[in-house]
Amino acid sequence: MARHAVTLVPGDGVGPEICDATVRVLEATGVEFDWDVQQAGENVMAEYGTPLPEHVLESIRRTRVALKGPITTPVGTGFRSVNVALRHELELYSCVRPVKAYRGARNLREDLDFVIIRENSEDLYAGIEFEKGTPECRNLLEEISTLSRKRIRPDSGLSIKPISVSGSERIVQFAFDYARQYGRKKITLVHKANIMKHTDGLFLAVGREVAQRNPDIEFEDRIVDNMCMQLVLRPQEYDLLCCPNLYGDIISDLGAGMIGGLGLAPGANIGTNGAVFEATHGSAPKYTGQNKVNPMAVMLSGVLMLRHLKESAAADALEGAIAAVIAEGKSVTYDLKPARNDPSAVGTSQVADAIVEKLAS
Numbered sequence: 001m002a003r004h005a006v007t008l009v010p011g012d013g014v015g016p017e018i019c020d021a022t023v024r025v026l027e028a029t030g031v032e033f034d035w036d037v038q039q040a041g042e043n044v045m046a047e048y049g050t051p052l053p054e055h056v057l058e059s060i061r062r063t064r065v066a067l068k069g070p071i072t073t074p075v076g077t078g079f080r081s082v083n084v085a086l087r088h089e090l091e092l093y094s095c096v097r098p099v100k101a102y103r104g105a106r107n108l109r110e111d112l113d114f115v116i117i118r119e120n121s122e123d124l125y126a127g128i129e130f131e132k133g134t135p136e137c138r139n140l141l142e143e144i145s146t147l148s149r150k151r152i153r154p155d156s157g158l159s160i161k162p163i164s165v166s167g168s169e170r171i172v173q174f175a176f177d178y179a180r181q182y183g184r185k186k187i188t189l190v191h192k193a194n195i196m197k198h199t200d201g202l203f204l205a206v207g208r209e210v211a212q213r214n215p216d217i218e219f220e221d222r223i224v225d226n227m228c229m230q231l232v233l234r235p236q237e238y239d240l241l242c243c244p245n246l247y248g249d250i251i252s253d254l255g256a257g258m259i260g261g262l263g264l265a266p267g268a269n270i271g272t273n274g275a276v277f278e279a280t281h282g283s284a285p286k287y288t289g290q291n292k293v294n295p296m297a298v299m300l301s302g303v304l305m306l307r308h309l310k311e312s313a314a315a316d317a318l319e320g321a322i323a324a325v326i327a328e329g330k331s332v333t334y335d336l337k338p339a340r341n342d343p344s345a346v347g348t349s350q351v352a353d354a355i356v357e358k359l360a361s
């Protein structure tokens with residue numbers, strides 16, 4: 001059996017605990033890994049002068065696959081989010097977020113099974129912003145009023161929303177490739193093209209062109225507000241959603257809420273230079289070191305990683321073992337119990353014990 005070289009970034013806060021638990025269950029599948037453990041975040045600032053040292057990026061460029069715990073972004077320190085920097089540096093332009101109901105979780109419906117693919121690099125997240133009242137902002141406001149003949153209130157701030165043909169083309173093509181690889185039958189492109197003709201309208205037009213080159217997969221589109229309502233009323237009609245950055249971010253959390261919350265919401269950031277698998281949730285700092293939070297979101301990200309590594313039998317086995325533990329409802333953390341202060345809730349490492357036991361049986 002092939003050994004897989006994988007970069008492991010445990011992160012901070014609850015990251016190290018949930019990553020430890022995940023490494024244990026991944027190894028219990030029988031797949032062999034060479035873990036290259038790399039630290040990033042505030043804790044390495046003093047030593048390397050940056051929260052994301054070059055050797056961490058080099059490791060991921062070499063292994064092309066990373067499993068990552070959450071990393072805290074301190075507020076108001078000028079410290080750039082390591083998570084955003086990592087996506088940028090490695091050009092991880094697509095974010096994959098499956099929304100799947102496991103029996104026993106607090107699901108909106110029991111038959112939920114769709115995937116959200118979110119563009120990760122453009123849109124209002126490009127980080128091009130102008131603070132109200134600054135000379136740059138005033139200049140831009142004047143320029144805009146000259147060019148558009150529309151007046152923006154002078155006490156406005158500005159956030160710029162770039163959406164490009166090339167960026168749209170690669171994410172929509174990624175969605176088609178993903179659908180083909182994982183047996184998804186239909187892509188729904190999400191937009192607000194009726195209002196933002198030159199950004200969302202461009203995304204939709206490019207999407208339609210790419211769809212013409214991929215006629216084996218059904219293609220449709222929905223306006224984002226309608227999409228949210230449809231997902232709550234008729235989610236079974238959707239298979240794979242392809243979204244620009246902002247709508248993808250919001251709809252992903254809607255999706256997480258539909259399947260019982262952040263403790264069960266996995267994710268993958270995939271791009272030209274590699275793939276980073278991580279939970280949707282953050283570092284939950286108030287629970288650090290308490291052996292309390294749910295490791296299943298990182299474990300399910302590990303399932304996505306196994307599929308990416310073409311270890312589908314191990315992926316099925318691990319997903320089945322996690323699903324069985326959720327269905328039994330015994331060895332689960334507080335967030336999966338009917339009441340949050342349920343004394344029968346177990347800790348992070350006991351969840352891993354139960355899953356390892358299932359894998360062995």
Ligand code: NAD
Pocket residue numbers: 069070071072073074083262263278279280281282283284285286293294295297333335
């Ligand atoms: P968070 O997701 O860390 O936590 C919010 C709340 O959700 C927690 O207090 C807890 O009640 C619950 N929760 C989260 N994960 C859970 C789990 N595995 N099991 C059970 N309950 C869980 O969000 P936050 O408090 O807004 O962010 C904390 C820090 O994490 C911030 O610095 C933020 O920037 C960072 N963050 C990092 C990432 C990442 O590394 N990709 C993602 C999001 C947030």
